[in-house]
Amino acid sequence: MTNCFENVIAWQKARQFILHVYKVTKRFPDDEKFGLTSQFRRAAVSIAGNIAEGYKRMGKDDKLRFYNYAQGSLEECRCYIILGYDLSYIDQNESDMLMQEIEETSKFLNSYSSAIINRKKWED
Numbered sequence: 275m276t277n278c279f280e281n282v283i284a285w286q287k288a289r290q291f292i293l294h295v296y297k298v299t300k301r302f303p304d305d306e307k308f309g310l311t312s313q314f315r316r317a318a319v320s321i322a323g324n325i326a327e328g329y330k331r332m333g334k335d336d337k338l339r340f341y342n343y344a345q346g347s348l349e350e351c352r353c354y355i356i357l358g359y360d361l362s363y364i365d366q367n368e369s370d371m372l373m374q375e376i377e378e379t380s381k382f383l384n385s386y387s388s389a390i391i392n393r394k395k396w397e398d
Contacts (some may be wrong), residue, residue, distance in 0.1 A: 279329035284382035288322035320347040
């Protein structure tokens with residue numbers, strides 16, 4: 275395991291995704307400032323925030339609950355990418371890149387969660 279949440283690869287991937295989302299949503303129309311732009315950014319930030327919060331939780335179930343919340347926020351972002359593409363706010367290339375980042379983050383988060391599930395520390 276790691277000694278701080280910044281070393282968790284899933285958190286690192288989530289951080290990169292957040293930066294990409296902010297870059298992309300900067301180009302969204304002004305009338306989306308309090309709509310899709312805000313929702314998309316909050317969901318992206320929630321991914322990394324829940325990974326960080328779950329990292330410090332003591333019990334296995336508590337940790338996994340926060341990692342599950344992060345997975346939910348990943349799926350929420352997937353929805354916003356699709357909507358952004360449908361509304362022509364995001365082009366195909368950008369959409370593909372964002373979707374790839376979601377897949378990578380999800381894969382690492384699943385691996386990290388599996389390691390926690392299988393960790394001996396909680397077994398008695």
